[in-house]
Amino acid sequence: MTLNQEPNREFKQKCSRKLYRQGSRGIKGITGSLLFVENMTGVGCGELVTLWGDPVNASSLEEFAKTGQVLQVKDDLCVVQMFDDAPGLETGRATVWMERDVAKVGVGEALRGRILNGRGLPADGRSLYGLEEFLPAKGLPPGLRIPPNGAIETGISALDLMNTWVRGQRLSLLGGPGLPAGEIAARMAARALIPGKDGDFLVIFAAMGVTGREADLFIETFERDGVTDRSVLVLNKANDPVAERLLAPRVALTVAEYFAFVKGYDVLVVMADMLHYCDALREISALRKEIPGRGGYPVAMYSDLAELYERSGCIAGCPGSVTQLSVITAPDDDVTHPVADLSGQLLDGQIVLDRELHAKGIFPPFNVQASLSRSMDRGIGRGKTFDSHRVLADQLRSAYVKARETRLLRAAVGDAGLSEVGKLYLKFGDAFEKFFVGQKGRERQLERRTLAQSEAKAWEVLSELPVEELSCLPQTLLERKIAIGAASPEKSGEPEKK
Amino acid sequence: MENNWAKGAITGVSGPVITAETDSCPRMFEAVWIAGGALDSRAIDSRTMASKLPGEVVRIRGKTVDIQTYGDTTGLAAGGEVYFTGKLLSVDLGPGFLGQVLDGLGRSLGSIESLGSLQGGGAPDLPLWHFTPAAAEGNTVAPGDLLGTVEEGKLFIHRILVPPVSSPQAIAWIAPEGDDYTRRECICRLADGTELSLAQRWEVRVPRPVRARLPLDRPLWTGRRGFDTLFPLAVGGVAAVAGGVGTGKTLVQRSLAAGCDADVIVYVGCGGRGSETAEMLEEFSQAERRGIPLRERTIFVTSTSSMTVAARDPGIYLGMTLAEYYRDMGCDAVVVIDSLSRWAEALREIGNRLEESPGEGGYPAYLGSRLSSYCERGGQAETLGGHRGSVTLISGFSPEGGDFSEPVTQTGLSRAGACWRLDKVLAQARRFPAMDLARSYSLYEEAVSDTLAQNAGQDWPDLKEYLRDILSRARELFDSARFAPTSAFAPIFASTFDSIFDPILAPTLASNRSAGEIALSEEDRWILFHAETIETVYLRQNVFDLQDSCPARSAAMLRLLKALDDRVRSFLKDGLPAAARVSMRAELAALWDLPGDFTDKGREWLALFTAELAARQTADQEVAL
Known part of the structure; x- marks a missing residue:
């Protein structure tokens, strides 16, 4: 069999002739945002359609023409998912036109600093010129990828030192409702940079199902941190159409892939909040009467999430990269919730927010013990960050785990039952949370620490423990630590600004 | 078309x-x-x-x-x-697969544009092969008989066999030794005119025939000492690696694929992260085991989550067919699948689209039978050519939300002979492998014990029993000492325990409070400490710990640990405090790095340690006097 031959040229020509438009008036039924349409001969799965409503009563073009996408074809009938809500739609008079194309996103440098809606159209009231290309929102399969590489510096010690985020890695920010996950994500995105590389990240922020307050917060954070002109915000608010919510991350990723793999930028995609996205999936799935899986979510959710999460990484021979940060709200702090669970299996790590630390007023409230960065070793160590990065992180973690265990014991036996070393561990635990994890600056600003400052902080809190307890660290390092400890006597002083 | x-x-x-x-x-x-x-x-x-x-x-x-x-x-x-x-759906089996990355349909991912046809895709674009005939014209050959050999890579001798479908007959013509044979070129013509080439086509869903099934009696040394000692896997057996999100399943399976003592590894990435494949390729290209780069004995089949969901199904069958092909040559092949839960999910997704009536958890009702017949393709067998070959299956299971009662995990465990469970708490404390000692098991212990005793020494069952005893004793101690019994492996916190609990105050506390309190005797404290030592020195390993660990070396280390325990306890019985040193762990660990047998070195070390202990005791006694 030869592969270059076009076996069904005739069929294809028949379908793709653009001389006249093909369409149907046979809307058989409407449920929510789904239409069931008859007589759509030759319509492709995934094809874009336009719905023309009643020309007489429509007050504006927007109300008159609406877009949707073909979800499923079955014999003569096809299922169309509308991107707009269509109240007042009449089955008899409306026409569904085939667009002979899939959903595409206009991309170009002109998108920088703009706000788009979930469909990729400008949503900031200004018109958009200078688009360079239109790419399918579904994306193209990437070639063979190379593993994540190069540490990212966010200025947050608990990340940079202990759960290093690496270029091309996908991380999730996992926390219960009421924890400032969105705010932290926005700040992490705004401050992330690759040390030694010119220019910061280009930030693509996909906000899905967020409230107006959260949207304002994101815009405000970006403005304050001066990120606006190197960011694209894809905004789907809580009151925007649900179907558009499913498209929003795809639009964001298409834009990201364009900037990364065509233009060579290091792109950071923030997706907030995946729970809302999955709820939208569930809503559409229920409308289609699919058999539900765990928690009522569709059984295909794993594949659907994978479709998003896998659009990331570095490609051999291309300077750009796509790095992802997904915000996931775990309802009732339940990390085994389907969305958190499936994402956990698909992503390269998770940063867990801790309600207890949040209540103590520690910002950012990262639970270092439960957090994990699977790609960390690819970005740290000799020649990348500093030689003792791994052992230092391990030492901090093991000491902190012991400190938390000691706290539990204290709750049971009281202070009297603890040895001197045990008490030191308690002291270390508090110092670690307050001075190492917590880095609240003035006026709820996040203090920025360079990696060297984070390292200094780490030694500072470790000095609470006797040297014999630091069994993860090699002797030479300990000697250095003692030397530093003698040189800088102050314990919790503000580190100098960069 | x-x-x-x-x-x-x-x-x-x-x-x-x-x-x-x-x-x-x-x-x-x-x-x-x-x-x-x-x-x-x-x-x-x-x-x-x-x-x-x-x-x-x-x-x-x-x-x-x-x-x-x-x-x-x-x-x-x-x-x-x-x-x-x-x-x-079929695949062209022949030389050239080792070191390749294939997708679920057997197409080489390195050259995705130059795909073969759907039947017999996976002819990786490879150079010409050097063929050495082993049979002569006029010889009568039956299925499974050797026609000749091809050198694949530097060290692997690929045996070209008569495919299972032909009948016994004479060779009319066989190709002379030469350098320039392609996979599809005719190298042998049989009497009935059948032309055989280096590659033979096989339908992936059909098991390749064998002459007879053999009982499982040899242990598969995986290089993960904890698994090998406590929950051994038999060559040709089925092992399940089960654990929730973030317990290190993938890393465990990767380290098994790297360290296990087999001829050929087929690693099937089923529904996992796409970035894992790239990482694994890089690591396997760099690491060596017994002088052979790991990549040269590994075939990668990837149907990761970035690829279409349906491709996971043929992917696992392709992996099994490849392993069976190498088994037929008389090799020990291992199929590692990460993970079968993802495969089951793919079945569920397709079943859902087909609007089939769902079984438990929405999974299709035929999940169990499909999984069983799949697992049964493994095993140790006498091949058609009369050799002994085997296919061992190691599969990951990722229970949704860490709930082990869900149907896929339960179905999988009922088919597996060894279950290696991973624990989240241990994984969070960065123990690798995060083995849940209390709930892992192996049904192969009896079957492989004879062979193990031959390789590791007749005292192997005792050593194993000793290891199990001290670990479970430590866990009991720890559980009774804490208020809420922990599911975690006790020695984790043993050192915490050791340093934060004031031994002088502990008895006082116990008298003040209700039952379940801590009053650790000197001996109990030593058991906790020693269990932690065993954990650090013996059980814990790096992902790429490829020290050529074999039963004999492991047994030597266990003997040393046991002797150490005996010595220290004899001191304890005299009512004297044990001066256990943390540095002793590092010294013990250093013994692993010595090449060959370290029994003598171990004895020397122990003598030194005991002498030191005795000296310290004498000093203590003098102070006390």
Whole structure:
């Protein structure tokens, strides 16, 4: 069999002739945002359609023409998912036109600093010129990828030192409702940079199902941190159409892939909040009467999430990269919730927010013990960050785990039952949370620490423990630590600004 | 398209499943090509060659056929054409697979554009092979008999066998030794005119025949000492690696694939992260085991989550077929699948699209039978050629939400002979492997004990018993000492315990409070400490710890640890405090790095340690006096 031959040229020509438009008036039924349409001969799965409503009563073009996408074809009938809500739609008079194309996103440098809606159209009231290309929102399969590489510096010690985020890695920010996950994500995105590389990240922020307050917060954070002109915000608010919510991350990723793999930028995609996205999936799935899986979510959710999460990484021979940060709200702090669970299996790590630390007023409230960065070793160590990065992180973690265990014991036996070393561990635990994890600056600003400052902080809190307890660290390092400890006597002083 | 292929027409498209009508008689699991993209070809997966998609028949109802497709169905329209190839999905087995990365259909991922046809895809674009005949013209050969050999890579001798389908007959012609044979070139003509080449086609869903099944009696040394000692796996057995999110399943399986003592490893990435493949390739290209780069004995089959969901199903069958092919040569092959839960999810997703009535948890009711017949393809066997070969299956299971009662994990565990469970708490404390000692098990212990005793020494069962005892004793101590019994492996916190609990205050506390308190005797404290030592020195390993660990070395270390325990306890019995040193762990660990047998060095060290202990005791006594 030869592969270059076009076996069904005739069929294809028949379908793709653009001389006249093909369409149907046979809307058989409407449920929510789904239409069931008859007589759509030759319509492709995934094809874009336009719905023309009643020309007489429509007050504006927007109300008159609406877009949707073909979800499923079955014999003569096809299922169309509308991107707009269509109240007042009449089955008899409306026409569904085939667009002979899939959903595409206009991309170009002109998108920088703009706000788009979930469909990729400008949503900031200004018109958009200078688009360079239109790419399918579904994306193209990437070639063979190379593993994540190069540490990212966010200025947050608990990340940079202990759960290093690496270029091309996908991380999730996992926390219960009421924890400032969105705010932290926005700040992490705004401050992330690759040390030694010119220019910061280009930030693509996909906000899905967020409230107006959260949207304002994101815009405000970006403005304050001066990120606006190197960011694209894809905004789907809580009151925007649900179907558009499913498209929003795809639009964001298409834009990201364009900037990364065509233009060579290091792109950071923030997706907030995946729970809302999955709820939208569930809503559409229920409308289609699919058999539900765990928690009522569709059984295909794993594949659907994978479709998003896998659009990331570095490609051999291309300077750009796509790095992802997904915000996931775990309802009732339940990390085994389907969305958190499936994402956990698909992503390269998770940063867990801790309600207890949040209540103590520690910002950012990262639970270092439960957090994990699977790609960390690819970005740290000799020649990348500093030689003792791994052992230092391990030492901090093991000491902190012991400190938390000691706290539990204290709750049971009281202070009297603890040895001197045990008490030191308690002291270390508090110092670690307050001075190492917590880095609240003035006026709820996040203090920025360079990696060297984070390292200094780490030694500072470790000095609470006797040297014999630091069994993860090699002797030479300990000697250095003692030397530093003698040189800088102050314990919790503000580190100098960069 | 070939003219003799039967045609059909698409009537419906739903995600990865399409429905077609045909007048021909399709076969179950028949391979099909689908053409019928109505839209701009740029919108269509370039990997599936513009508008042609491969697929497999998964259900037949009269003239209506349901097909699972291996690519993006965007743009497929009703009326599009379906070509029935008349064959099941198959692969060209032959030299050239080792070190390759294949997708679920057996297409080489390195050169995705130059794909072969659907049957017998996976002819990786490779150089010519050097063939050395082993049979002569006029010899009568039966299926499984050796025709000749091909050097694959630097060290692997690939045996070219008569395929299982032909009947015993004489060789009419065999190719002379030479350098320039392609995979498809005829190298042997049989009396009845059958032409044989280096590659033979095989349908992946059909098990390759063997002469007889052999009992499982040899241990498979995986290089993970904890598994090997406590929960051994037999060559030809089935092992399940089960653990929730973030317990290190993938890393454990990767380290098993790297360290296990087999000839050929088939690593099937089923539904996992796409970035893992790239990482693993890089690591396997760099690491060596016994002087052979790991990549040269490994075949990677990847149907990761970035690829279409349906491709996970043929992926695991492809992996098994490849392993069976090497088994037929008399090799020990190991199939590592990460993970079968993802495969089950793919079945569920397709079943859902087919609107089948769901079984437990929404999974199709045939999940159990499919999984069983899959697992049964493994095993130790006498091949058609009379050699002993085996296929061992190591599979990951990732229970949803860490709930082990869900159907896939339970079905999987009922088919597995060894279950290695991973624990989240241990994983969070960065113990590797995070083995849950309390709930892992192996049914092969009896079967392999004789062989193990031969290799490791007759005292192996005692050593194993000793290890199990001290670990469970430590766990008991720890559980009773804490208020809430922990599911975690006790020695984790043993050192915490050791340093934060004031031994002088502990008895006081116990008298003040209700039952379940801590009053650790000197001996208990030593047990906790020693269990932690065993954990650090013996059980804990790096992912790429490829020290050539073999039963004898492990036994030597266990003997040393046991002797150490005995010595220290004899001191304890005299009522004297044990001066256990943390540095002793490092010294013990250093023994592993010595090449060859370290029994003598170990004895020397122990003598030194005991002398030191005795000296310290004398000093203590003098102070006390």
